[in-house]
Every structure is written in structure tokens, then in C-alpha cells.
Amino acid sequence: MEPTSELRNFIAEAKAMGSLPGLDSIRRLLDRLDNPQEKLSVIHVAGTNGKGSVCSYLQSALSLAGYRVGVYTSPAVFDERERFAVDGLWISREEYWRQAERIRRACLDIRAKGFPQPTIFEVDTALAYLYFLDQHCDLVITETGMGGALDATNAVEKPLCCVFASVGMDHMQMLGSTLEEIAAQKAGIIKEGRPVVSTWQDPAVRSVLTDVAKKKGAEIRFADPGEITEISGGRIRCGDYELSPALEGTFQIQNSVLALHTLLLLRDEGYAISDEVMLEGIHRAYWPGRMERILSCPKVYLDGAHNLPAALQLKRTIQKKFTNQRITYIIGVLADKDYDGMLRELLPLAEDVITVTPQNPRALDAKSLAKAAKRWHDHVTAASDFCEAAGLALRGGSDVILAFGSLSYLRDIKSAILKRNEEMSHV
Incomplete structure (x- = not known):
């Protein structure tokens, strides 16, 4: 469909809202849309650096295993549509506008009840869940926009698992001035009884993640840098596995190993992912703008x-x-x-x-x-x-x-x- 002037104006107004942390608005919107996120199996990925790369490794391997995999990321690097992908294929322009029209109508009802216009990130997050539900995705990989606790993606109440890429100092004006404060915000995605996988972290970050997981009764696994040996030609030995990450850069050692541990967790949860598929998926992954x-x-x-x-x-x-x-x-x-x-x-x-x-x-x-x-x-x-x-x-x-x-x-x-x-x- 071609967007109407009303629809274009709606998107422009949502963009003008800027960024407003908090979950009340996104929950109202998702509730009005019959909570599509509750019908999806979501892998929730947080962290400061490496989230997108981890998402790409996971999608590549899981799609190769035969699952239909939606991925929602931010920000866009080359095209806004890349943020909404199924098995690596971007949402079409027509489908984006079709889903956006559904959300516009929901927002009209919300505003008629005296509530504010949702932000563009809230609109896009809801759009992603609607799209992935319509696409019959078996798994959905969702990257937090910023932080975790108050991020719109945290409206997912029962994720399949929570994944933490490297946590460091960034967005201090929004998340806190210390590593512990930032880690606490990101740890907000940990849910009651849902498993957690993390890369190795600064001791302060590890302590925060461990404490929150314990309080939530969530099992947490940390990757161990001691189990990793670099071989040659970009290859890595991690325990019994030899990885050849598709993405370049020394930081991809950390990201690919985190993806491997997440895939092993999913296999423990009952997903059919062979060793060969895991390794080949990590080898085939693509992510723009990362070396x-x-x-x-x-x-x-x-x-x-x-x-x-x-x-x-x-x-x-x-x-x-x-x-x-x-x-x-x-x-x-x-x-x-x-x-x-x-x-x-x-x-x-x-x-x-x-x-x-x-x-x-x-x-x-x-x-x-x-x-x-x-x-x-x-x-x-x-x-x-x-x-x-x-x-x-x-x-x-x-x-x-x-x-x-x-x-x-x-x-x-x-x-x-x-x-x-x-x-x-x-x-």
C-alpha cells in the first residue's frame, strides 16, 4: 500500500516525540493490539557493544537450522527497513506501511482516551511484533534500543532467554554515571525464572547481573575467556568447538562465543540445532557497519x-x-x-x-x-x-x-x- 498523508503525518509526529523511557506507553499500545509479543518466542539481547553482531550470528544459525527467525534491531545503518527482518530479508515498504496503519488506528484510540502519542521507537517495536506474528516466526531476536529496564522492548514479559553482550560506559546521561548503574539498567530485562547468557564482563557488571538473576530465580551462564584459543585465519577454538566468525575484528571473538553459548542454551531448551549448523551459521553471518x-x-x-x-x-x-x-x-x-x-x-x-x-x-x-x-x-x-x-x-x-x-x-x-x-x- 501507499501511505496516506495521515499515515505519514502520524510517523512524523511519533518521530518528533523523541525518546521517552518507560513502559506504560508501549504496554498500552501493545494491549490495544492484542499483545502480539505474548504470542512470540523472544530472545532478548542487551549490552553496550556487540548486540547487533550477536543477533546476526544467532539469526544465521537458527535460520540455517530450519527455524523462521525475525530480528528487530536499532539503529538502522543503511535503510530503516533493515531493522525488521525475517531470515535476513528486510520488511517490504508496502508491508511496513500496512503495519504502520494498524498502529496508527490503535494510537488514535489511545489518544482519544487522553493518553499521549507513543514515540517512534514504541511504534516501531509494536510494528516489529505485529509483523513477526503475521510472518509466523518461530523465534524472534529483539535488541534493546538503550538500557533495558525502561526500554520499549522490555514489554516482553516471558522471553525465551535473555542475552548480554559486553556492557560498558555509554549513554551515561540516561543510564547512570557508573558501570554498576548502567549494568543495573540493562539487567532490568532479566525475568523471573528465564535463563540468562552473558559474555564475560567487567567484575562490577558480572556482580550486578549475577545478583539480579539470583533475585529473579534465573539461571545465568557466563562465557569464559579462559576456554578460548585463537588459531589462525580468524578461527577460534572455544572448548570443543572451532569457530570461524564471518564478521571481522577482534571483538567478534567475544560476540561469536556469546552466540555459541546462547545456541547451546537453546539446544538445552529443546531446539534442534546441530553442531554443524551452529558453526556454519556463525561462519555465514552478515551485519552491516561492523568492520x-x-x-x-x-x-x-x-x-x-x-x-x-x-x-x-x-x-x-x-x-x-x-x-x-x-x-x-x-x-x-x-x-x-x-x-x-x-x-x-x-x-x-x-x-x-x-x-x-x-x-x-x-x-x-x-x-x-x-x-x-x-x-x-x-x-x-x-x-x-x-x-x-x-x-x-x-x-x-x-x-x-x-x-x-x-x-x-x-x-x-x-x-x-x-x-x-x-x-x-x-x-
């Missing part, structure tokens, strides 16, 4: 690292993967992130640095970012737009070009780099 290589000559990578913990992981990847290679960075950040910490850790590894302004209301402009970067590097250029940044990087003669700092601009810089590379190849 994603878009060109081979020069090697051009996109990475969504946007906070200090992710920057430290990216630093380890660069040191391991790009030894003795000339590297040009393209960096765009949001002003409310710890970009100075990221610059401090990563800039010493680069030969040249190009800054850009993401198309986001919270963006730090390229000139201000360049000024901050010059504290740590002598060769910094503020690009006027993405096309200029792409041209400067491709003409620079580096072995590797790496764009990072925010997921919000990766679509734009990818398009600019591919277009500029095509133009240069015909000169």
Missing part, C-alpha cells in the same frame, strides 16, 4: 565504534590486522559521546585523519572534531561534506581507509566512497 569491508584496493572498512569501549576493541583490531600499513581515518561523531577518549586511543595509529559532520541533530561538526583531533595528531583535515572526505581518503595513497565514530553516517560515507571510487576508476 565491513566495502573496497579491496585500497582496503576500505566501515565500523560503528562510537564509544570508548568499542574504540579500545577497534584499536586491538587495527594493531593486529593492519601492522605496518598506512591508515587513513574518516571520523564522524555525535557531540554527546566520549569522542576525546576515542581520539586519544585511536589517532596515534593513523597516518592521516579526515573529519566529517554526520547528518544527525546531535552531530559534532567536522571543524570542532578536527580541532579536538589535533591534540593527538598533526595531519587532520575537516571535510566540507562526505564527497570531499571520500576523495581525500581515496587519493591519499593509504593502504587502509577506516570510517568510524558513529553508525549514523556510515550509509552516507559508504555511498560517497563507492561513487568517488567509480569516478576515479574511469579517469
Whole structure:
């Protein structure tokens, strides 16, 4: 269907609401829609870094095992439709608008009773559950938007299991100023008696997750870094299993091992997932904007690292993967992130640095970012737009070009780099 003006206005109004943490609004909306989430088997994934990659590994393996798997993630990297996928296939535009119209009508009833308009994230969360129910999904993998306790995805009362990727310092203005406070927010997704799987965590985070799980009578399993041995060619030995993660970067060791432990838990819960399917699924997974290589000559990578913990992981990847290679960075950040910490850790590894302004209301402009970067590097250029940044990087003669700092601009810089590379190849 084609969206009506009323439907487009409804989506615009929902976007204008911004982000309002809390569960009352999403519960009202889902209740009005006959609670589709209660009819789904949901794997709920929280964490600071790695959630999306873990979701991709799980979906790949579970789909390969023959299950119909819905995945709801955020934010979008290249297209809003990618956030609603079944067995790796995005929702169609027609289906998105059809489901959105159902939600618009529900919201009219809600507002008629004096309640406020739901936010866009609440609308999208409800839309995801409606869509996955209509698609007869056997399993649904849901990624929290931010935090956990007050996140709209936490309206799911009885998840199949809860999964925790790495928890670190991010969104401090919303989640708390200490690691313990942030962990407590994320631990809010743990439900009474439902099993929990976590990657290895900072001791403070592990303590919080363990305490909450104990109070909820929930069994919790932690992956153990001591059981992991790196082999070669990106392969990892984890106990009796040899993994070859499809996604690049040292941080994918942690993410793929967490996915493996989650799949083993699901097998214990009765799901038919063979060893071969688990390993092949992890090997086949795809997730955009996570050390994603878009060109081979020069090697051009996109990475969504946007906070200090992710920057430290990216630093380890660069040191391991790009030894003795000339590297040009393209960096765009949001002003409310710890970009100075990221610059401090990563800039010493680069030969040249190009800054850009993401198309986001919270963006730090390229000139201000360049000024901050010059504290740590002598060769910094503020690009006027993405096309200029792409041209400067491709003409620079580096072995590797790496764009990072925010997921919000990766679509734009990818398009600019591919277009500029095509133009240069015909000169």
C-alpha cells in the first residue's frame, strides 16, 4: 500500500516525540493490539557493544537450522527497513506501511482516551511484533534500543532467554554515571525464572547481573575467556568447538562465543540445532557497519565504534590486522559521546585523519572534531561534506581507509566512497 498523508503525518509526529523511557506507553499500545509479543518466542539481547553482531550470528544459525527467525534491531545503518527482518530479508515498504496503519488506528484510540502519542521507537517495536506474528516466526531476536529496564522492548514479559553482550560506559546521561548503574539498567530485562547468557564482563557488571538473576530465580551462564584459543585465519577454538566468525575484528571473538553459548542454551531448551549448523551459521553471518569491508584496493572498512569501549576493541583490531600499513581515518561523531577518549586511543595509529559532520541533530561538526583531533595528531583535515572526505581518503595513497565514530553516517560515507571510487576508476 501507499501511505496516506495521515499515515505519514502520524510517523512524523511519533518521530518528533523523541525518546521517552518507560513502559506504560508501549504496554498500552501493545494491549490495544492484542499483545502480539505474548504470542512470540523472544530472545532478548542487551549490552553496550556487540548486540547487533550477536543477533546476526544467532539469526544465521537458527535460520540455517530450519527455524523462521525475525530480528528487530536499532539503529538502522543503511535503510530503516533493515531493522525488521525475517531470515535476513528486510520488511517490504508496502508491508511496513500496512503495519504502520494498524498502529496508527490503535494510537488514535489511545489518544482519544487522553493518553499521549507513543514515540517512534514504541511504534516501531509494536510494528516489529505485529509483523513477526503475521510472518509466523518461530523465534524472534529483539535488541534493546538503550538500557533495558525502561526500554520499549522490555514489554516482553516471558522471553525465551535473555542475552548480554559486553556492557560498558555509554549513554551515561540516561543510564547512570557508573558501570554498576548502567549494568543495573540493562539487567532490568532479566525475568523471573528465564535463563540468562552473558559474555564475560567487567567484575562490577558480572556482580550486578549475577545478583539480579539470583533475585529473579534465573539461571545465568557466563562465557569464559579462559576456554578460548585463537588459531589462525580468524578461527577460534572455544572448548570443543572451532569457530570461524564471518564478521571481522577482534571483538567478534567475544560476540561469536556469546552466540555459541546462547545456541547451546537453546539446544538445552529443546531446539534442534546441530553442531554443524551452529558453526556454519556463525561462519555465514552478515551485519552491516561492523568492520565491513566495502573496497579491496585500497582496503576500505566501515565500523560503528562510537564509544570508548568499542574504540579500545577497534584499536586491538587495527594493531593486529593492519601492522605496518598506512591508515587513513574518516571520523564522524555525535557531540554527546566520549569522542576525546576515542581520539586519544585511536589517532596515534593513523597516518592521516579526515573529519566529517554526520547528518544527525546531535552531530559534532567536522571543524570542532578536527580541532579536538589535533591534540593527538598533526595531519587532520575537516571535510566540507562526505564527497570531499571520500576523495581525500581515496587519493591519499593509504593502504587502509577506516570510517568510524558513529553508525549514523556510515550509509552516507559508504555511498560517497563507492561513487568517488567509480569516478576515479574511469579517469
